[in-house]
Amino acid sequence: MYNKEALEGYRSCTMAVNSNPEEVRKRAMADPEVQAIMRDPAMRLILEQMQNDPKALQDHLKNPDIAAKIQKLLESGLIAIH
Structure with missing residues (x-):
């Protein structure tokens, strides 16, 4: 059985990678x-x-x-951790 949350994360990462920045x-x-x-100076x-x-990190x-x-920014596609 697949983890729905993991599949969603994979899909959104795939979309972000394949999208126009x-x-x-x-x-x-x-x-x-x-x-x-992003407005928070800290x-x-x-x-x-x-x-x-x-x-x-x-x-x-x-x-x-x-x-x-950081997780929210990762999910949004604004940042990536390599």
Whole structure:
């Protein structure tokens, strides 16, 4: 039996990868929750840290609030972790 949530996540990731990056950004920024996350100066600093130091991600994921925001951005297609 398949996990419905996992299948949905896979589908949305596949769509995001195959979509025009500008369309992904527009669709993500239409979400009020994503808008609030991206307006948060602390989150912008965290995202910048993660970009410059991939190890920073592990530290930030220890905070459940930040982890939830990062998950939301991942689901929206705005960020990807490689």
